[in-house]
Amino acid sequence: MIEHPLLAQGCLTQSDDGVLLNVYVQPRASRDAFVGIHGESLKLVVTSPPVDGKANGRVIKILAKLFHISKGSIILLHGQQSRHKRLLLSGLGIDDVLPVLSAVIQV
Numbered sequence: 001m002i003e004h005p006l007l008a009q010g011c012l013t014q015s016d017d018g019v020l021l022n023v024y025v026q027p028r029a030s031r032d033a034f035v036g037i038h039g040e041s042l043k044l045v046v047t048s049p050p051v052d053g054k055a056n057g058r059v060i061k062i063l064a065k066l067f068h069i070s071k072g073s074i075i076l077l078h079g080q081q082s083r084h085k086r087l088l089l090s091g092l093g094i095d096d097v098l099p100v101l102s103a104v105i106q107v
Helices: 005-009 054-067 094-104
Strands: 012-014 018-026 033-038 041-045 074-078 084-090
Touching: 005 012, 005 033, 005 094, 012 094, 018 054, 018 094, 033 094, 054 074, 054 084, 054 094
Parallel strands: 018 041
Antiparallel strands: 012 018, 018 084, 033 041, 074 084
């Protein structure tokens, strides 16, 4: 596999069940977009507020649309009430995820 900046940063890793994705979420933004890397996470700004799980739901909806998978295929493993989240994209491989993320994130 080719070494990629997102892999080197630790933003995503392959697991037996799919791809683990670290995301840093900034709620109440003016738009929904990936805006770069924040530490070992992809930075995602979302328009939803961080109340009643709305921001988490928005993150899952954005990822489902981006990767053309069902919302049920995305599992929030850690960070239910934190900006730092770890999600599992079930059934996908690194080779499925890297080209999509490379198209939306400048690294």
